Amino acid sequence: CGKRRVRMLIKRLYEESDLAIEKILMREHQRLNLTSQELIILLALFSYYKRRTFSVSALSKRVDFTQNEIGEMVDSLINKGFISFYLESKDGKTREVFSLDKTFEKIEEIYAEDEEKRKMEQVESNITKAIEQMEIAIGKPLSAYELEIIRKWYEKEEYGHHKIMELIYQADLSGRASVRYIERLLNQSNIEPLEADEQADKIIEKLFKR
Numbered sequence: 001c002g003k004r005r006v007r008m009l010i011k012r013l014y015e016e017s018d019l020a021i022e023k024i025l026m027r028e029h030q031r032l033n034l035t036s037q038e039l040i041i042l043l044a045l046f047s048y049y050k051r052r053t054f055s056v057s058a059l060s061k062r063v064d065f066t067q068n069e070i071g072e073m074v075d076s077l078i079n080k081g082f083i084s085f086y087l088e089s090k091d092g093k094t095r096e097v098f099s100l101d102k103t104f105e106k107i108e109e110i111y112a113e114d115e116e117k118r119k120m121e122q123v124e125s126n127i128t129k130a131i132e133q134m135e136i137a138i139g140k141p142l143s144a145y146e147l148e149i150i151r152k153w154y155e156k157e158e159y160g161h162h163k164i165m166e167l168i169y170q171a172d173l174s175g176r177a178s179v180r181y182i183e184r185l186l187n188q189s190n191i192e193p194l195e196a197d198e199q200a201d202k203i204i205e206k207l208f209k210r
Contacts, residue, residue: 026043032082032110038080041074083099083102086099127150127154133165163186167182
């Protein structure tokens with residue numbers, strides 16, 4: 001569900017909310033493995049986005065490249081998966097049009113990777129906090145087995161960090177703090193699974209925050 005929601009998110013923002021795709025491409029072109037020349041051609045193609053057709057001769061009037069160089073860079077963008085062509089039939093006529101959907105997808109991929117990295121870093125931070133709080137509660141270092149149990153609480157994504165910390169704190173106050181006791185409480189609780197689909201919101205926030 002999360003992946004479907006994120007898919008083509010940037011395309012919708014570009015078409016409906018005037019997202020500054022040009023700024024994104026200029027900022028991220030190295031991460032997207034685009035050369036400076038390919039970037040210029042790709043930006044020029046976005047000026048034909050609504051028309052969905054272009055000619056090399058028309059492009060040559062917008063950029064400072066020869067028609068042969070433009071043709072080579074368009075081929076390179078096709079091979080790298082930024083642009084695709086297909087035939088469209090309308091009113092009994094067939095024409096070749098281009099699509100930049102793959103460009104939107106590539107941008108989404110790098111932002112999704114950023115968000116996944118951020119999420120993993122947050123999980124590691126939460127695990128460290130839970131371990132530290134548990135060791136304070138029981139007054140000694142945890143065993144390797146206990147450390148693994150705590151890590152699994154987070155890796156399974158069945159319990160929220162706030163809930164885990166709350167149970168550790170309550171167990172500490174009652175003098176019953178132990179990893180096994182906390183795990184028993186977690187398993188007995190009717191805890192809703194964590195929402196896995198925060199990715200789209202995070203990507204939107206990142207796009208408009210920069």
